[in-house]
Amino acid sequence: MNTVQLIKFKDKDWKYLTPEKKLNAPLVLVFGDRFFLEDVNIYKDIKKIFPKGHIVFASTGGNVIGNSVENNCISITAIEFERSTFKVEKINLSDTNLDSFKAGSNLVKKLKGKDLKYILVLSNGSFVNGSELANGMNDTVDSNVLITGGLSADDNRFERTLVSYNENPKDGEIVAIGFYGDSFEVTSSVDGGWTAFGPERIVTKSKSNFLYELDNKPALDLYKRYLGDKSSELPGVALYYPLQIKSEKEEQSKIRTILNINDEYNAMILAGDIPLNSKAQLMMTNVDSLVRASETATKQALDQMVSKPQLALLVSCIGRKLILDQRTIEEVEEAKKVLPNGITMCGFYSYGEIAPYHEENMCQLHNQTMAVTLISE
Structure with missing residues (x-):
């Protein structure tokens, strides 16, 4: 697995956070503030950087990139898989009469195939029913396939959320990415820290x-x-x-x-x-409990891994970020302490986290939690 990470702030050029390198048809995860993703040139600009990339957008309440949490920006994590394959599918809620269960089920049907190990779902967060989306995916997926992800966000504005695949970000979209291969390994866990x-x-x-x-x-x-x-x-x-x-x-x-x-x-x-x-x-809750929950979720996911994880996807709730305030970075730092050196970390603050409970298979919609997904190939 090879990864490249970039970040862009308002009126600034793209900045590489990792050494610049050419990737062959990578999965390009683009997380960013909704106002940045409304730029009509955003897809075209990123396509110039990754002309053969499969580009997936999601608006957020803040981005996890590297070892930090960044706001009012766009971050990119581009991933080239060497021994695994992936497939991207999308559906718009308007095409299902706002039937979130049907949307989830149809996405899984499109991704089903030999050696499917994992589905990453990035969903509209404005008018999707996250519970029904998860139920629809559970109803169709094989029991050995892990599903995690989250609902896109709009910081604390709650006005408009955007998602897309290989086009400018749009309303109502849900994107699901299936990962395949005997060598592909993925684990997850989720914890909240609430009493x-x-x-x-x-x-x-x-x-x-x-x-x-x-x-x-x-x-x-x-x-x-x-x-x-x-x-x-x-x-x-x-x-x-x-x-x-x-x-x-x-x-x-x-x-x-x-x-x-x-x-x-x-x-x-x-x-x-x-x-x-x-x-x-x-x-x-209190701040210390929220931070400890991040450590707990990361340890639980790591304990399930056989090989060394190469990529960590962190999806935390916008509500946690508002409570943590200046200490938001601490929940990312606690995760980093547990993980091996050299791992690529990315993620976002969401309107809902999608993951199974620890030691369960079926995904659920969570709020106010930290959901950690670890991947290797």
């Missing part, structure tokens, strides 16, 4: 990702009561107090970020589905 507190309540009225009632009482009223004076800071303060959701059908609980509130309907709009009759509980 549940307060009483456990039952979801008595919900629809998709809208939560209306807990214990037959308006959920938003209960949530505001727990926040006290901080409730005046909604919806922003909700990033600091997500919900733990445990459904009747699943053994492990999920963290769900509260994206917005609707006072007219006394509803809370969460970043993933809230099943009826599931159990809900408030969560809290």
Whole structure:
């Protein structure tokens, strides 16, 4: 595996972070601020650098590149595989009548083939149902194939997210990359660092990702009561107090970020589905716990590897970045401490992380977590 990494800030030229070299038909992962990706010349400019590259774009809430976290920029990680192959497929939600389950299922069908080991999914983050996207992929994929990735982001603006393959970034797009080969090895893990507190309540009225009632009482009223004076800071303060959701059908609980509130309907709009009759509980954290979670996820992924990992993909939640603030770099540094020297690190801050729970196979939509994927060939 050979890699090249570049970065570009506003009104600056592209800067190589690694030695410049020619790659043969590489996978080119382009992560960047949404405003940068709206440039009508962006695809053409990167195609000049990698004329034979398979170029995949995703807007982000910040980029992990090398050993750092960078904002208001575009970063490129170009990867040439020497013993493995890959295939890129895409679908637009508008072509499925906004059916995220169908989109996920159709993407997997396009990628199925001999020696498929891994699927990396980079999805629209504005109006996709991330839970249903993961369910659709799980419904179609073989049990031995790992799926990880994330929902594209728009920093903390929540206005527009962009994804594309070999064209200018666009709305509604979902891109999936399949990796094939006997020598290809991939592992992943995810961890959050959050602690549940307060009483456990039952979801008595919900629809998709809208939560209306807990214990037959308006959920938003209960949530505001727990926040006290901080409730005046909604919806922003909700990033600091997500919900733990445990459904009747699943053994492990999920963290769900509260994206917005609707006072007219006394509803809370969460970043993933809230099943009826599931159990809900408030969560809290601190900076040290978030940083330790990054280390834990990285160690768990590394412990599963047989060979030495060559590439680390880190997908963390924009909510974590807002909480960590000046200490955001620390969760990347903790991952780096665990990983072997010489590994290429890249990733982004997302509106939702896609990965299985530790020691499970089926991918899930997560919020407020660090998802680590390690790759070698």
